[in-house]
Every structure is written in C-alpha cells, then in structure tokens.
Amino acid sequence: MGIKFDDQSVDVSGVSDRRGRGGPIAIGGGGVGVVGLLIYVLVSVLGGGSVDPTQLVPQGGPVQGEGPGTGDLASRCNTDGAIQQYDDCFLVKVYNEINEVWTDEFNRAGNTYEEPGLTFFTQGxxxxxxxxxxxxxxxxCPPDQGIYIDIGFLEQLQQQxxxxxxxxxxxxxxxxxxxHLQTLFGTERKVRAAQQSDPGQANQLSVAMExxxxxYAGVWSRLADDRGNVSVGEAELDQAIGAAEAVGDDRIQAKTQGRVDPESWTHGSAEQRRTWFLTGRRSGNVNSCDTFR
Ligand SMILES: [Zn+2]
Structure with a gap:
C-alpha cells in the first residue's frame, strides 16, 4: 500500500539546511568509519572512542523558527509529488508528523511538547x-535539542x-x-549522571537508551498509523524492522570486525532492536518502553 500521509503540506519550521557549507570538522581518528554509522546519541557524552568533539558547549534551547537555507526547501517540498520524489522533503514531512503526534500525546497528558530542531548537513x-x-x-544532540542528518547516510544504509x-x-x-523524548522526560540527564558515576555501567545504560x-519509534509508528497521519502496510513495517536490525551492534561488528563482542555494545543487538521497536508498535504507549528494567 505504500506510505500514505494525511496531507501533502511540508512545514519547514524548525528545519535548518546547512548542506554544502562544509563546516569545521574536528573529529578524532580511528574507529569512526563504518562503525560510526550507528544511529548515534550522546555524541560528545559517551564518545565511545569513536567521536571526539573538541568542546561541549551547551547552546540552550531548541531551534526556533526556520533555520538558514530553508527557503528553497519550502517551495520545492510543497510541489506535487515532492514528498515521494525527494528524500529531504520526505524526511521533513515525517518530522512534521512526528511533531504532530507527540504534540497531541503530550497535550492529552496535560504536558507541553517542545519540537526538536532538524538540521540537514553534509560532511560536518x-x-x-x-x-x-x-x-x-x-x-x-541533547544540549541543543537538535536532530542532525546527512542524507548521504540514507544511501549508505541502503547500500551497506x-x-x-x-x-x-x-x-x-x-x-x-x-x-528527544528522553531529553524532555529527563531520562537522558539521569542516564548521563549514572554513566559518569559508574563508568562500568556506561555501555549497558547506553544500550537501554537506544x-x-x-x-518510542515503534510507539510513534503505531500512533501515526492509528490516527491516519502516516498509514503503512506490512511491507513498510518490514522496512523499519529491517533497518532496526541492520544497525544492531552484532550485525555491524560482524560486518566491520568479523567478530561480535557484546561487552562493547552501545546500541543493542539486531534482535533486541527489532523486539523493542515491535513492543512500541504493538502497545502504542510510551509506558511500555521501560528498557531499564
Ligand atoms: Zn540512537
């Protein structure tokens, strides 16, 4: 059936387009490569040896309004068929539907949802x-509450x-x-503190976070589907499950180093990632997501 959105309008509020601007890169060497193609959180905090940001400068608050370079994006994405045709328009549309669903869920619980920022970039x-x-x-990135995506990654996800x-x-x-929900719920702050006070537990806590x-992705999938925001069929669910498995630590380790070392996992195995996505998808309830038990 493909993916059906409830409407075709694309809202670039909160989006920054910094593609083609290069940007300063100060990243440590070894261990990035393909291993870095994990879906990464806590870039500076955990590091895990793969990322070495030179500074941690909280800049406070989510991105407000339209970021730089989004004028073209807004007009191109609001033409016929753009969501289907262009990866960036599709991603902004999904971002819109994610914000819509979580805004409603937070409101229902008497809380206020703050939207994360979304930045497209290339290289760095x-x-x-x-x-x-x-x-x-x-x-x-928890300090600035921003999601950062190099769209080239999506090709790698597919090819590699x-x-x-x-x-x-x-x-x-x-x-x-x-x-982002983990930041809003205060989970990220608690986990970071626990990791700092007990570094021996850091990887295990990272896996629980991931x-x-x-x-939560599964919960969103279910809610968006039930509400008609983003309707999908079995084939689409298989795509999400396939992606969750593909970025499992065991799969990536087997591929990149030829052996599997559970002690060093930071994101969880393919089986764990599949299971938790499906847990959220079945329940449609964030309370089902207690991975810290
Ligand atoms: Zn993650």
Whole structure:
C-alpha cells in the first residue's frame, strides 16, 4: 500500500539546511568509519572512542523558527509529488508528523511538547555537542535539542546495510525523535549522571537508551498509523524492522570486525532492536518502553 500521509503540506519550521557549507570538522581518528554509522546519541557524552568533539558547549534551547537555507526547501517540498520524489522533503514531512503526534500525546497528558530542531548537513556540522562528521550517522544532540542528518547516510544504509525503503528512513527519524523524548522526560540527564558515576555501567545504560528510542519509534509508528497521519502496510513495517536490525551492534561488528563482542555494545543487538521497536508498535504507549528494567 505504500506510505500514505494525511496531507501533502511540508512545514519547514524548525528545519535548518546547512548542506554544502562544509563546516569545521574536528573529529578524532580511528574507529569512526563504518562503525560510526550507528544511529548515534550522546555524541560528545559517551564518545565511545569513536567521536571526539573538541568542546561541549551547551547552546540552550531548541531551534526556533526556520533555520538558514530553508527557503528553497519550502517551495520545492510543497510541489506535487515532492514528498515521494525527494528524500529531504520526505524526511521533513515525517518530522512534521512526528511533531504532530507527540504534540497531541503530550497535550492529552496535560504536558507541553517542545519540537526538536532538524538540521540537514553534509560532511560536518557544528552542534551544541561540538563538531560532528557525517560518519557518525544521523544523531540527536541533547544540549541543543537538535536532530542532525546527512542524507548521504540514507544511501549508505541502503547500500551497506541493505536497509531498504522509505519507511526505513521514517524509522531513523522517529528513533532520533525518541532521543528527544528522553531529553524532555529527563531520562537522558539521569542516564548521563549514572554513566559518569559508574563508568562500568556506561555501555549497558547506553544500550537501554537506544532500545528505548527504538521503542518510542515503534510507539510513534503505531500512533501515526492509528490516527491516519502516516498509514503503512506490512511491507513498510518490514522496512523499519529491517533497518532496526541492520544497525544492531552484532550485525555491524560482524560486518566491520568479523567478530561480535557484546561487552562493547552501545546500541543493542539486531534482535533486541527489532523486539523493542515491535513492543512500541504493538502497545502504542510510551509506558511500555521501560528498557531499564
Ligand atoms: Zn540512537
């Protein structure tokens, strides 16, 4: 059936387009490469040896209004068929539907949802978490509450990890938005504190964070589907599940280093990621996402 949106309008509020601006990159060497193609969170905080931002300068608050360079995006994405044709327009549309669903859910609970920012970049970008390169893959930066995506990653996801299809991209966006929920809920702050006080538990806590973001992605998928915001069929769900599995630590380790070392996992196995996405998808309720048990 494909992916059906309830409407075709694309809203670029909160979006920054910094593609083609290069941008300063100050990233540590070894270990980035393909391993960095995890869906990364806590870029500067966890590091995990793969990212070494030179500074951690919280810049406070989500991105407000339209960011730089979005004029073209707004007009191009609001033409007939643009959402289907262009990756960036599709992603902004998914971002819109994510914000819509979570805004309603927060309101229902008597709370206020703050939208995350969304920045497209190429090569490298300065963030509230320091400088980051495309090699880390899409990520969320808690201090500036921004989601950062190099659209080239989506091609790599497809080519190197075999994660195909538009709904795989929607899952990625929903996962990053899941990290935003963790910031709004205060989970990220608590986990970061726990990791600092007990570094021996840092990886295990990171895995729980990532699996929870997968679960939140599943919850969004269910809610968006039930409400008709983004209707999908079985084939689309398989795309999301395929992507969740493709970025499992065991899959990536097997591919990049030829062996699997669970001690070093930061995101969880393919099976865990699939299971938690489906837990959220089945329940449609964030309370089902207690991955810290
Ligand atoms: Zn993540």
């Amino acid at each position: 970008v300065q963030t509230g978490c320091g400088a980051a390169s495309s090699q880390v893959g899409p990520f969320y 990890f075999g994660a195909d299809g538009r709904y795989a991209q929607a899952y990625i966006m929903a996962h990053e938005a899941g990290h 699996l929870q973001a997968d679960c």
